[in-house]
Amino acid sequence: MRSGSKKFLLSKGLDDYFIGVFNAYKFIGRFFREAFKAPFHFRELVNQCFEIGLKALPLITLTGFITGMVFTKQSRPSLETFGATSWLPSLISIAILRALASLVTALICSGKVGSSIGAELGSMRVTEQIDAMEVSAINPFKFLVTTRVLATTITVPILALYCGFVALLGSFVNINAHESTSFVSFFEHGFDTITFLDMFTSVTKSIFFGFTIGIVGCYKGYNASSGTVGVGRAANQAVVLSMFLVFIEEVVIVQVSNWIRLF
Amino acid sequence: MQSDNHNDIIDTTNAVISIRGLYKSFATLDVLKGIDLDVHKGENVAVLGRSGTGKSVLIKILVGLLRPDRGIVKVLGQEVDKLKGKELDALRLKIGFSFQNSALYDSMDVRRNLEFPLRMNFKHLTKKEIDAAVEEVLEAVGLLDKINQLPSDLSGGQKKRIGIARTLILKPEIMLYDEPTSGLDPITSIEINELINSVQRRYHTSSIIITHDLTCAKVTGNRAAILLDGSFLKVGTFAEVFATQDERIQSFFNYNFIT
Numbered sequence: 001m002r003s004g005s006k007k008f009l010l011s012k013g014l015d016d017y018f019i020g021v022f023n024a025y026k027f028i029g030r031f032f033r034e035a036f037k038a039p040f041h042f043r044e045l046v047n048q049c050f051e052i053g054l055k056a057l058p059l060i061t062l063t064g065f066i067t068g069m070v071f072t073k074q075s076r077p078s079l080e081t082f083g084a085t086s087w088l089p090s091l092i093s094i095a096i097l098r099a100l101a102s103l104v105t106a107l108i109c110s111g112k113v114g115s116s117i118g119a120e121l122g123s124m125r126v127t128e129q130i131d132a133m134e135v136s137a138i139n140p141f142k143f144l145v146t147t148r149v150l151a152t153t154i155t156v157p158i159l160a161l162y163c164g165f166v167a168l169l170g171s172f173v174n175i176n177a178h179e180s181t182s183f184v185s186f187f188e189h190g191f192d193t194i195t196f197l198d199m200f201t202s203v204t205k206s207i208f209f210g211f212t213i214g215i216v217g218c219y220k221g222y223n224a225s226s227g228t229v230g231v232g233r234a235a236n237q238a239v240v241l242s243m244f245l246v247f248i249e250e251v252v253i254v255q256v257s258n259w260i261r262l263f
Numbered sequence: 264m265q266s267d268n269h270n271d272i273i274d275t276t277n278a279v280i281s282i283r284g285l286y287k288s289f290a291t292l293d294v295l296k297g298i299d300l301d302v303h304k305g306e307n308v309a310v311l312g313r314s315g316t317g318k319s320v321l322i323k324i325l326v327g328l329l330r331p332d333r334g335i336v337k338v339l340g341q342e343v344d345k346l347k348g349k350e351l352d353a354l355r356l357k358i359g360f361s362f363q364n365s366a367l368y369d370s371m372d373v374r375r376n377l378e379f380p381l382r383m384n385f386k387h388l389t390k391k392e393i394d395a396a397v398e399e400v401l402e403a404v405g406l407l408d409k410i411n412q413l414p415s416d417l418s419g420g421q422k423k424r425i426g427i428a429r430t431l432i433l434k435p436e437i438m439l440y441d442e443p444t445s446g447l448d449p450i451t452s453i454e455i456n457e458l459i460n461s462v463q464r465r466y467h468t469s470s471i472i473i474t475h476d477l478t479c480a481k482v483t484g485n486r487a488a489i490l491l492d493g494s495f496l497k498v499g500t501f502a503e504v505f506a507t508q509d510e511r512i513q514s515f516f517n518y519n520f521i522t
Contacts (some may be wrong), residue, residue: 040388124368131365134328136380136433137352143383 027219031149034142041147042257048151056105056112056159063104064163068170070095075219076178086189092171093190094198101164102157102202103250106209109156110242114217118238119147121221122231130222145222149214155212158201164202201257216242277304278337278436279469280325285334294320298334298491302437307463309484310502311477313515316490318473319363321335322439325471326358327351339436356384359430359468361457363442367414367423373425374410377432379400384433401430403460403465420451427458431466438462440472442481456482475517491515 079085124130133140172186217238224234280302287295302308312318316459327343336343363403366509387418401407404424435518444452480487488498497504
């Protein structure tokens with residue numbers, strides 16, 4: 001039986017930090033153990049993919065289109081100075097497909113999907129719905145966490161590709177308003193400069209982003225406490241932490257892909 | 264208060280729950296300090312006590328949601344804290360747990376709430392068998408007409424009934440009720456008490472009813488146990504417990520009657 005005042009190994013803050021990191025690793029480890037072990041909840045996985053895709057689609061369409069359009073509009077004067085406006089499709093395609101599409105999609109999904117997962121699981125935790133699953137001999141981790149993390153990992157790359165296409169469409173609309181360029185010619189020019197490595201890096205990044213958004217949202221929600229305050233905190237932390245990690249991953253993956261590009 | 268207890272169906276030679284020397288603490292707070300209790304087959308035991316005395320902790324240990332610090336907890340002959348994975352799940356299927364706030368899945372309607380544990384645990388069941396099971400338990404709790412409603416459209420008492428129905432669908436041998444009448448008006452409380460007794464009769468369950476409602480304890484419990492300061496001060500029939508001269512028990516009863 002424990003009694004007396006609690007002793008800290010380092011300090012309360014540092015102890016909590018290291019315990020938090022350890023618990024997060026345990027949570028990720030459990031995800032990989034559960035994800036490849038039967039039973040598989042395919043119906044719930046498809047349901048979650050559909051939910052996540054539907055939630056983020058309108059915002060991604062709007063943001064992608066405007067990003068492509070505005071980026072083209074802002075780049076035109078600089079290229080005009082050198083008489084190089086014909087390079088616009090290539091420039092925009094590189095910027096969008098290498099960096100912007102996956103990043104914009106990840107940030108939108110962090111806000112829209114990450115917060116929703118954090119709040120949903122947090123609310124289920126504080127209202128004992130997760131405990132109710134457990135006492136009914138249902139593995140709540142497998143049913144709730146595994147399906148959601150897999151769904152974000154699958155859906156975010158698809159949404160990123162869609163975002164890239166819509167952004168290029170926005171760019172085409174802007175270019176077409178200034179000079180008569182055909183749709184086919186725009187895309188031919190654009191994709192001339194895109195390599196397999198660009199697409200591979202972009203999709204790989206999105207897979208990591210999707211996994212991060214799902215696992216952070218689930219971790220924060222699944223471990224929520226302290227009633228409704230805890231639910232709000234879980235949703236907020238899910239957004240902040242997943243955005244932070246997305247930027248870190250972006251830097252690391254770009255560095256690695258640039259290093260590969262040298263060979 | 265008219266007692267509706269069914270002492271004739273209790274098998275006192277067969278303890279389905281056996282607790283010996285149970286200790287549980289959270290950080291510096293010692294909640295349970297050496298609990299001993301037997302619940303016999305077919306028996307309803309009401310555990311009374313003030314809020315925060317560890318009543319809910321006790322039943323959460325029985326289903327393996329919490330682990331004891333010390334002591335032996337046997338449910339249907341198995342030591343709960345020694346079970347893991349499939350063994351623990353198999354035991355949990357024999358225990359129904361009715362949560363204080365019902366814990367209905369609010370994204371699912373009543374039908375799907377009831378189907379969910381069946382579909383997840385018994386994949387061989389046909390749609391017809393599942394529908395029949397859902398209708399049977401809804402009829403048992405008297406809410407067949409609410410089958411397509413969402414939990415948010417139900418009253419507190421109806422949520423409790425659906426929560427109980429969701430546990431009954433798995434045909435448990437043991438029922439654990441966590442504050443079944445808390446937050447309910449007196450008439451709905453009486454209905455819930457009657458439901459607990461009818462579950463005991465119809466499904467031959469053994470139950471622990473966690474409550475601080477004296478009426479609920481008297482009407483539903485074959486025996487009552489008073490949990491104060493982390494241990495049982497008295498276990499016996501309601502009349503025996505009520506007649507005890509222990510000051511702490513008397514003050515608990517007096518406070519309940521005054522309020």
